[in-house]
Amino acid sequence: MAGLLGELGGGTTTDDLIQYRRDIADLKQRIKVRRLQVFGIFATPILLVATLLVGASAKVALWLHSGMPNAVLNVFVVSALVLAAATGVQFYVEFIEEVWEDAGTSVRELRLELSLAEERHILEARRRTPPPADRQASYKERLPPEIIRLRAESRHYRRLHLLMQWLLFISSAAISAVTAWFDPPQPAKGVLIGLGFTVTVITAAAGYFKPRERAFNLQQTADNIEQHATAFELGISPYNAPEDARNLELFATTVEDMRADQRMREQQLDQPQQGQQQVI
Template structure:
């Protein structure tokens, strides 16, 4: 019964988190789409006044802006109808109200979990069963940062090569000047972003932590050192302590990457 109660709480929490996410997207679309319509019309009018004031606007420009404005207008009307006719799941419900409901459900979950706390060995065993999801998360984030690093590197390669190629190809200042300015700006931004976010280091740290956790999980599963004690409770306790130490080290490395270079040297 305790397990069923806790599972029901987790189901309610997941349901409320999904509802909050959907409601936030609904509110963004409900108020953002009319703003996008007005912005599109203003840009269209500004182009007409500044570029084609004394001539006809090209049909391609008119068709593009007209289609975008029409599509956004239809989307705005459809979202307004869905909001006021209660076609959505949580119409006319503020996001803060859903967040309050979520906090109350989480509080009830904590109270029930505290009231029916299982013994330490059961908690350690369940902790071991949750680790595959944690390792999958670490590897997923590691792949994300690795792909980000590779994309930045390829953009740097292409941008740097394009600057040299355009410089060698064009002798007159125009139109090469604008292209070179754009490519130089792109290379500068990517270099600064790569140095600030450090996706390569983040990918390496996440992958290293996932591999270390997997190594300890395999050692515990096979009953080899350091988890070869005759009492399983001691092995589980040592395993939980070791894994939490690895996760703490991972969080510390992330904090070091978020600090400036001078702050990193002081921490190290």
């Protein structure tokens, strides 16, 4: 990438730092793509050889003195042709035409380039770090996406909880209905086993993952952050000090404390029940 490891010419501090972030994101994407490309180059010929060996082994072991069934033969032939074509195309675009962006470049080289780009971004950001007042002022502008993220995760866990509860209700009711209807010969006995298994799995999953508690904590944190953001915007208590710098510092400290509390609650939910009681 042109200019990734060179100096970014001109532009404001914000534009330069944004460009660094774009370059880093682009390198991460290129590494993912390159991994898939390298995997395909090595895996496809191996699968081709394995398919041929399996087909030959099946012929010797099962149909040594007779013809292989057409259906089985067609499966092996089609699989071998597809793998052979994929192998040829990959070798062509990698070694002959070099169609791929990073053809001939190893994943290790891309990782090194990414590491250098991240190091340069850190050094540049440190050199151009704005004063604390500016950072605190920009902090408030980064909160709306955080509130949206918290509420989106809260909705996800709330929907998951509702889905699990409805499956639990339906399965529990179906067990009684099937038992009363069939009394229970086959195949009703298999249905009862499946429903009982479903109830057990959902109950255990709900107790372990606790989606309802996670949804409540996320929604509560989002509401609290929004409440403080509104109070800061309106200049009401506790952000009614005459100095704006004092209000900004208090606002940033309060929000970070709430986010730390949210992370602690998430960690407590991930612990076993005994561990939660010891933490509390």
